[in-house]
Amino acid sequence: MSVLAAIAVLAVLILVHELGHFVAARSQGIHVNRFSLGFGPILWKYQGSETEYAIRAFPLGGFVGFPDDDPDSDIPPNDPNLLRNRPILDRAIVISAGVIANLIFAYLVLVLQLGIVGIPENNYLPGAIVRPVNEQSVAYQAGIREGDIILAVNGQQLAASEKSIALLTKEIQTHPSQQIELKIQRNNEQLSLPITPKTGTDNKGVIGVELGPNGTAFYRRPHNPLEIFSIAANRFQQLFVGTVKGFGLLITNFQQTVGQVSGPVNIVKIGAQLAANNSANLLSFAAVISINLAIINILPIPALDGGQLAFLLIEALRGKPLPTRIQEGVMQTGLMLLLGLGIFLIVKETTQLTSQLEWVQKLFQ
Incomplete structure (x- = not known):
């Protein structure tokens, strides 16, 4: 069911895209002779007064057709409401x-x-939590493991705030090839780990770890x-x-x-x-x-x-x-x-x- 739901979402997005073209054309009086959701064999179609509406076998695609180049169309080539005969701005809008x-x-x-x-919010706790860490990274080699909570960097405590990750990231980035001291909490144990960020391509320090806020997320009702x-x-x-x-x-x-x-x-x-x-x-x-x-x-x-x-x-x-x-x-x-x-x-x-x-x-x- 989840796969079908994902395919349905993609089909809706394609439908929205094609509807944008269709509405922009019809609202300007431009001829549209086909509107199709999907591609491949036709599963269902309906012929309107001017436009043929169709659903095709494969939903990951779609198109809006214009009679400009349709050899079977009975609209005169010089009709001002053909897309190709409209001013550039009209065509650009479509x-x-x-x-x-x-x-x-x-x-x-x-x-x-x-x-x-x-509205998503967090109950912040002190520190920043370590997310998956690559075994070849500087962080892993220094002893940092997934799930560790970094409580302090170079003696600066990481408070229970959304700004903690920004502070920690800044300290790492501004100390390329320089040792920094991290205070780590692992389960009920606290560790002090020295680590030397390597110099990245932008000359900023990197340790190869993902960081997330320490706390629990919750949703509240909007105020207005x-x-x-x-x-x-x-x-x-x-x-x-x-x-x-x-x-x-x-x-x-x-x-x-x-x-x-x-x-x-x-x-x-x-x-x-x-x-x-x-x-x-x-x-x-x-x-x-x-x-x-x-x-x-x-x-x-x-x-x-x-x-x-x-x-x-x-x-x-x-x-x-x-x-x-x-x-x-x-x-x-x-x-x-x-x-x-x-x-x-x-x-x-x-x-x-x-x-x-x-x-x-x-x-x-």
Whole structure:
């Protein structure tokens, strides 16, 4: 059931994206002759006055069709309500509407989650708790183990506060290749461990450990509706900025980050694991994937919304569109590359399903 729930979430996100294109076109009087959720064989269809609505066999995709290039369409080629005959701004609105719809949907999902589940807070205790630590890391070699609680660094006590992790992180980062002293609590025993952070690529100290707040999380009811919208806005900003930074790292540091790229199999797997742990996590999952879907689609890659917007920008600069054969060639090449990447990821993830649950859960904290 959790797998079906994750697939349903992805189908809803695709539906939202395509509805963005559809509503933006119809609201401007632009002809739309097809609206499809999914791809492959048609399972159900309905012919409206102008548009054919269909559900297809594979829900992880969809499209909005325009009669501009439909040889069977009886609409005259010079009809002003064909998409290609509209001004650049009108076309840009239609093309970018899917991305905008996904971003708005992500924010509304966060609002819904906060309204239903509540506002997350912590009962803080002194110190910072150590999360999974790599056995090859500086921290592990120095004797730090998962579940340890770091109570002090260089004589500075880590108070029962959300600022404790920031203080500890700052001390580690500002002492590359310099020994620091950590006070550790392990079960009922307190230890003093010297550790020397190694110098990272940005010349900051690193010890190779994940840190979390020491305490218990709980949810409280919001004081008023404005609090929900405000916290949801902050959360949306964090997720959006974090996602953009992630794509930036993929571009600037491809070899180190390419292993984190997930295809549909892993995405469904992660969603299923989250749903199995707590059904409310599906809302966070939906918000994260919706933001990712928006950012991916706005990239200037052929066959994606960003690629079509790039063609519009070129048209605006040239005063006329690129020749049709060039646009079609670029779009077909881009589509083949995307399909190839999709097939590669599906095969890779089907034969080697490595868990990324912890990475996603960090986004939900």
